[in-house]
Amino acid sequence: MLNTDLNLAGWIFQSVLFCILLATLVYARRLERLLRQVRDDQGGLRSNLTQIDVSVTAATLATDRLMHEAKQADAALREASETAAAMTVKLDALISRAAETLASVPEEIEARLARPSAKRPVPPRRAEMLQSQVERDLARVLFDAS
Numbered sequence: 001m002l003n004t005d006l007n008l009a010g011w012i013f014q015s016v017l018f019c020i021l022l023a024t025l026v027y028a029r030r031l032e033r034l035l036r037q038v039r040d041d042q043g044g045l046r047s048n049l050t051q052i053d054v055s056v057t058a059a060t061l062a063t064d065r066l067m068h069e070a071k072q073a074d075a076a077l078r079e080a081s082e083t084a085a086a087m088t089v090k091l092d093a094l095i096s097r098a099a100e101t102l103a104s105v106p107e108e109i110e111a112r113l114a115r116p117s118a119k120r121p122v123p124p125r126r127a128e129m130l131q132s133q134v135e136r137d138l139a140r141v142l143f144d145a146s
Contacts, residue, residue, distance in 0.1 A: 094134065094135060094138060095138070098138045098139055099142075101139060102142055102143070
């Protein structure tokens with residue numbers, strides 16, 4: 001009887017081991033499928049990381065180029081502002097000078113200016129006082145406006 005009990009216990013033990021082996025094989029196959037999927041995803045992830053690295057490098061280069069162009073534009077704008085400020089000072093001086101010249105116009109020239117004429121020449125005395133073409137043009141404009 002002991003022998004049959006041992007045979008029965010051995011048979012039960014082997015059956016349990018066989019079930020465990022089957023469960024292990026099923027689980028191992030499932031794990032293998034999941035590992036294959038993870039490896040495929042890892043390849044895709046590496047490809048995406050490479051693309052992201054290229055994109056970040058391109059964005060960095062573009063940002064650097066934009067910064068350089070912004071600095072150039074700032075320098076050009078600063079230079080243009082300084083030039084405009086200098087021209088403003090010169091124009092203010094020319095306008096003041098033209099106003100002073102206009103205030104000192106003799107009465108006879110004022111009488112000529114009051115008469116309508118097709119062409120209003122700059123008086124000879126005034127032409128000598130005005131040194132540049134811009135001053136002469138500005139004086140003509142001021143005469144026409146008054």
